[in-house]
Each structure stands twice: as structure tokens, then as C-alpha cells.
Amino acid sequence: MTGIVTEPVERFLAHIERGGSRNAIDLSIEQLEHTGVTATVNGLLAPAQQEVGSRWHQGRYTVAQEHLVTAVVDDVLGLCTTYTDRLRESSYTLALVCAEGDWHSTPARMAALLFRDAGWRVQFLGASTPVDHLRTTLRELAPAAVAVSCTLPLALPGAASLIEVAHDLGVPAVVGGRAFDEAGHRATQIGADGHFREPAEAVRHLDRWLDQPPSLNTAVRNPERDRERATLAIRHDGIIQDTYRDLERRLPVMATFDDRQRHHTVEDLDDLLRFADIALFVDDPTVLTEVVSWLGDLLTGRGLSAHVMPRTLAALHTAVGADLPVVRGWLELAEIDLPAPEKRTTPTTAGGRPPGVWRPGPPRRSAAARTENELLEQLAEIAHRLSETESLDELLQLIVDLGESYLDGCDGVSLMLIGKNRTISTPAYTSQVVYESDLAQYQADEGPCLDVLRDHAVYLIDDLETEHRWPAYRALALKLGVRSMLSYRLHAKGQTYGGLDFYSKRPHVYSPSSRAIGQVFASHAGVALKGAITEAGLERAIASRDIIGQAKGILIERRHLTTADAFAKLAELSQRHNIRVREIAEQIVTTGEIPD
Numbered sequence: 001m002t003g004i005v006t007e008p009v010e011r012f013l014a015h016i017e018r019g020g021s022r023n024a025i026d027l028s029i030e031q032l033e034h035t036g037v038t039a040t041v042n043g044l045l046a047p048a049q050q051e052v053g054s055r056w057h058q059g060r061y062t063v064a065q066e067h068l069v070t071a072v073v074d075d076v077l078g079l080c081t082t083y084t085d086r087l088r089e090s091s092y093t094l095a096l097v098c099a100e101g102d103w104h105s106t107p108a109r110m111a112a113l114l115f116r117d118a119g120w121r122v123q124f125l126g127a128s129t130p131v132d133h134l135r136t137t138l139r140e141l142a143p144a145a146v147a148v149s150c151t152l153p154l155a156l157p158g159a160a161s162l163i164e165v166a167h168d169l170g171v172p173a174v175v176g177g178r179a180f181d182e183a184g185h186r187a188t189q190i191g192a193d194g195h196f197r198e199p200a201e202a203v204r205h206l207d208r209w210l211d212q213p214p215s216l217n218t219a220v221r222n223p224e225r226d227r228e229r230a231t232l233a234i235r236h237d238g239i240i241q242d243t244y245r246d247l248e249r250r251l252p253v254m255a256t257f258d259d260r261q262r263h264h265t266v267e268d269l270d271d272l273l274r275f276a277d278i279a280l281f282v283d284d285p286t287v288l289t290e291v292v293s294w295l296g297d298l299l300t301g302r303g304l305s306a307h308v309m310p311r312t313l314a315a316l317h318t319a320v321g322a323d324l325p326v327v328r329g330w331l332e333l334a335e336i337d338l339p340a341p342e343k344r345t346t347p348t349t350a351g352g353r354p355p356g357v358w359r360p361g362p363p364r365r366s367a368a369a370r371t372e373n374e375l376l377e378q379l380a381e382i383a384h385r386l387s388e389t390e391s392l393d394e395l396l397q398l399i400v401d402l403g404e405s406y407l408d409g410c411d412g413v414s415l416m417l418i419g420k421n422r423t424i425s426t427p428a429y430t431s432q433v434v435y436e437s438d439l440a441q442y443q444a445d446e447g448p449c450l451d452v453l454r455d456h457a458v459y460l461i462d463d464l465e466t467e468h469r470w471p472a473y474r475a476l477a478l479k480l481g482v483r484s485m486l487s488y489r490l491h492a493k494g495q496t497y498g499g500l501d502f503y504s505k506r507p508h509v510y511s512p513s514s515r516a517i518g519q520v521f522a523s524h525a526g527v528a529l530k531g532a533i534t535e536a537g538l539e540r541a542i543a544s545r546d547i548i549g550q551a552k553g554i555l556i557e558r559r560h561l562t563t564a565d566a567f568a569k570l571a572e573l574s575q576r577h578n579i580r581v582r583e584i585a586e587q588i589v590t591t592g593e594i595p596d
Contacts (some may be wrong), residue, residue, distance in 0.1 A: 005051055016069050024076075025076055028040060028044060029079065033083075036083065038114055038200075041080070041110050042114075045073050052066050057294070077106070077109050077110065077113060093142070094121065094145055095141055096123065096146075097134065099162060100129055100159075101152075101158040104151040107149060107151055109124065115203065118200075123141055135165050135169070138165065138166065138169050145172050145209060146162070146171050146173040146174075147174050147202065147206075148163060148175045148176075149177045150175060152179055154275065154278055155179065157278070159175060160191060160219055163190060164219070167191065172209060173193055174193060174205060175192040175195050181284065186284055186287075193217045224326075225283050232277055232320075239320055242318075242319040244266065251401065273316075275288050276331075286568075288330050288331070296308075311394070325575045332580065333581060336582075395528060395532045399525045400414060402521075404430045407502055407514055407517060408510075408511065408513070409504050409511075411505050412430045412433060413501065414426050414428070414449075414503070415499070424450070426438040433480050433482075434503045438501065444472035446472055447473040449499040449500075449501045451487075456496070458488055459485070459486070460486055461485040464484065464507075482503055484506065486502040487499060488519060490529055492526045492529070497533065547589055548570070548582065554594070558594060
């Protein structure tokens with residue numbers, strides 16, 4: 001939820017958190033008696049439900065806590081019925097349904113109350129209304145209109161089918177819910193006769209229909225998109241398998257995943273392809289790009305590296321291949337539209353502690369237990385894998401992932417990078433805790449990795465509890481659970497490119513052998529980093545996102561497009577001319593001309 005949470009909403013949620021559900025209900029009844037149904041729903045219940053979703057997304061609420069609040073909200077909604085205004089003498093019936101496949105009935109129940117409070121006779125047909133059952137019910141009810149609630153974009157085909165049934169019986173249909181965009185494009189695509197963001201807006205819309213019924217709309221179908229949907233359905237399972245195998249190469253940490261984590265990864269890939277299918281269904285790339293951004297923030301909030309989502313999109317982009325050109329272009333746009341990792345907002349818990357936890361690392365034999373040949377083989381493997389990366393972003397994340405895997409005692413790794421104008425950022429890290437620790441160094445303007453960049457030393461902290469250097473940083477790091485650290489400079493041929501921090505939640509974990517391995521690893525990483533920067537050009541890598549943004553700005557100004565439409569136009573031009581989106585963007589920015 002964006003904006004400020006009001007005091008009544010905070011009190012309502014606090015009562016439930018403390019086990020005082022009855023107190024939360026009493027608070028709602030008090031507001032009902034003073035302000036009425038519409039004000040209570042709009043000012044208390046709906047904002048509370050939105051805030052709960054936001055807190056779950058940030059990792060501040062569990063699923064159980066989310067369900068607990070929803071149950072209390074549902075109880076209050078039942079009480080609200082007795083407070084609605086009396087029906088108007090000439091009341092008409094409105095059939096309110098949830099799209100088939102959408103089981104989120106609470107928003108629809110709120111809408112039903114608001115329609116009733118405005119004088120409509122509402123027949124609410126519940127969650128996930130089956131299409132084949134709706135036809136008979138509509139014949140019996142003879143409603144003046146049908147209102148379709150849809151919370152999840154994945155249920156948009158179900159909403160389209162309900163609208164088709166209503167139109168077959170000559171009944172107009174309006175739609176609302178979070179599955180629809182503000183401009184109403186998706187609503188138009190599925191054949192809706194009207195789209196509302198708020199029930200009050202829908203009431204005004206419906207009241208006008210009573211005097212002048214609308215001409216029924218027709219769903220908009222794009223044969224090219226439908227053909228690609230068919231191809232995607234055929235290749236769906238194979239794309240997931242290919243993407244998973246590619247991700248195992250791009251994300252070494254996946255080798256440590258247990259069965260549950262592997263299952264969740266497959267589920268996430270399946271969801272992304274299902275959203276790609278819906279994006280094709282309504283011809284709207286923002287269906288896909290919005291869920292990519294949402295999922296990226298969710299994974300980061302759960303303590304995973306911010307590079308997981310870009311790597312996932314890159315693997316999907318490769319797996320979908322040339323026979324899915326529209327989806328492939330949209331995946332590229334989704335990756336470009338992701339915020340840079342160092343610019344992501346890091347959620348915190350109510351106590352100020354980041355929700356990320358130390359990620360459990362793979363089992364490792366100690367350096368002392370490994371033979372000299374084994375150590376040499378592992379270091380050779382490190383050098384080989386670092387040399388195989390195809391992009392700067394991929395290399396940065398691979399460095400921290402490999403570092404965490406190979407260094408004894410390490411619980412997390414971060415990489416500080418010196419960028420343009422000597423700015424320092426943390427573009428790669430293995431858990432949210434180590435990222436927060438780097439931010440603490442920036443905040444305090446002191447710390448071992450910052451000093452590594454300044455004086456080129458190697459810093460070992462055996463126990464932060466007894467460390468007296470960097471006092472401001474020390475206090476912040478201890479709150480995060482950091483106890484010991486190793487910091488190395490990443491350099492080659494006299495040029496410093498960044499620093500590497502190895503973190504542990506335990507004191508005295510870095511033996512002389514592990515420190516030596518860390519030094520050799522950092523040397524290999526520095527050489528690989530120099531090569532990647534020299535080949536790609538650091539400034540060019542940093543500026544690539546800006547090129548896309550400039551091109552979108554030109555399209556918005558010249559063609560009077562929305563941001564979403566400009567986004568889609570770049571994908572369309574990329575597909576039509578069979579070149580990458582970045583190349584199209586560079587052409588537009590360089591020449592000032594928009595290709596036909």
C-alpha cells in the first residue's frame with residue numbers, strides 16, 4: 001500500500017496482532033455507527049486489507065497473519081449489511097460475480113455493500129463463479145447489469161467468459177478490480193462495457209445505463225497474439241525445464257536448494273509463463289512487467305539477491321527462442337525495466353531490522369581437510385567459471401556466489417564496485433543481511449571494505465564484539481548479526497575496481513588456510529572484473545538503461561503515448577525489425593526518428 005496508514009487502520013491491525021479480534025470488530029462497529037457503511041469500507045476495511053497485503057509482500061506478515069486479518073474483515077462485512085441504506089423504491093438488480101478462477105471474494109463483498117448502500121439490489125454470486133452456472137442464474141434474476149470483480153490478471157480469461165454470457169442474454173457488464181489497468185485497456189480487450197476503479201464511479205455509470213442502455217461491446221482479439229499463445233501452451237513445460245537447467249548454471253547457489261526450494265522455483269517459472277500468456281490474451285506487456293517487478297521485490301524482501309530476477313529473465317529469454325518473438329521482446333523489456341539492485345527499496349520490520357536472514361550455505365570440507373591437488377583444482381575451476389560469463393552483471397553475481405561456496409566459514413558475500421565519478425555501490429550480494437551491512441558502511445562512512453578501497457590493505461575481523469576500529473559501523477553491523485569479516489581489494493595491473501567482503505555470523509572462523517584461499521580468489525575475481533569492464537565498458541553498461549528511458553520519453557512526447565504504450569511500442573518495433581530493444585532505442589535516441 002502506498003501513502004500513510006491512518007490511525008484507525010493502525011489500531012484495527014494492532015488489535016488483531018495482539019489477539020484482540022473482538023476489539024477490532026468493536027472499533028469497526030463504532031465507525032459504522034458514526035460514519036456509515038461507505039465511509040467505513042473505504043476508510044477502514046479496504047485500506048486495512050491493502051496494508052495487510054503490503055506487509056506480507058515485505059515479509060512483515062506471514063500467510064497465517066494475513067488470513068487472520070481477512071477473517072476479521074469478513075466478519076465485519078457481515079455486520080455491515082444491517083447498516084446499509086434502505087433500497088430505493090425503483091431499485092434495480094445488479095448481479096455481482098467474481099471471475100472464474102478468482103477466489104478473492106473480499107474485495108467483491110466490499111463492492112456489494114457499497115452498491116447496496118447506494119440503493120441497488122445486489123445479488124452477490126460468490127467467488128470463482130462457474131460460467132456454465134451463470135447463464136441459468138442470470139435468466140432467473142433478470143438483472144439490469146452484471147458487475148465482474150477480478151483481482152488477479154490470471155483470471156482475466158474467466159472474466160471474459162462471464163461477460164460473453166451476459167452479452168448473450170443482452171445484459172451489459174462492467175468490470176473492476178486490481179487485475180485491470182487504470183486506463184481500461186484490459187477491460188476493453190475482454191469486451192467489458194465499462195470499467196470502474198471505485199464502486200462509487202460504477203454506481204454513477206450504472207445509473208446512467210438505466211436511462212440509456214449502452215451498446216454492448218465486443219472483445220478484441222489479435223490473431224497474431226492468439227497464435228503465439230497456442231505456441232506458448234505447447235512449449236510451456238519444455239521452456240520451464242530449459243530455463244531451470246540454465247538457471248543452475250547462472251545461479252550456483254541453486255546447487256544447495258532442497259526439494260521445497262526447487263519446487264518453489266519451478267512454480268515461479270510457471271507463474272511467469274502464465275502471466276506471459278495473459279499478457280498476450282489482452283495484448284498488454286505490462287501484465288508481465290508488473291508481475292516481474294512484484295516478484296523481484298518479493299524475492300529480495302525474502303533475503304535473496306536482487307540479481308536473481310534479472311538472471312531468471314535472461315534464462316527465460318533464451319529458452320523461449322525465436323518462435324515466441326512477442327514474449328521474448330516483452331521479457332527483455334521487463335528486465336530493462338527492473339530497478340538497478342543498488343536502487344531497490346529494502347523493506348524493514350517494525351523493529352527496524354531487515355527481514356533478510358543469513359542464507360544457509362552448502363556443506364564444505366575445511367581447507368585443512370582438502371589436499372593441495374583438490375585446492376588447485378577448485379581454484380582452477382573458479383578461474384574457468386569466471387572467464388565464461390557473458391555480461392558484467394552476470395560476472396558480479398557469480399563472484400559473490402562462488403565466494404560464498406568456496407570459502408570456509410563464510411555465511412555471505414558482497415561486492416562493492418567503484419563506478420562512474422568514483423561512486424561506490426553494492427551491485428551483487430548473496431543475502432539481504434550482507435547488503436544491509438554494506439549500506440551500514442556507506443551510512444557510517446567507515447568500514448573494512450571502504451578502507452580496502454582507500455589503502456589497499458586486507459582486513460580481517462576475528463570478532464566484531466571486540467573490534468575497536470570503525471565504531472559507528474561496528475554498532476550497526478552487530479545489530480545485523482555480523483561477527484567476523486574478511487575484506488579484499490579487487491584489482492588488476494594497479495587499478496582498483498572494487499572490494500569483496502566475506503561475512504560470517506560466527507566469530508573466529510577464518511583460518512590461515514581460508515584467508516589464503518580468499519586472497520587467491522579475490523585475485524582471480526579482480527582480473528576477471530577488469531576484463532569484463534574493458535570489454536563491455538562500464539559506462540556503457542551503466543548507461544544502457546538510460547537509453548531505453550530516453551527512447552520511451554521520445555515516444556511519449558512525439559506520439560502522445562502513455563508510459564505503458566511507449567513500452568509496448570518499443571517491443572513492437574523490436575519484433576518488426578528483428579533487432580534487440582536496446583538497438584531500437586539507440587537508433588531512436590541517436591537519430592531522433594521513430595522507425596515505421
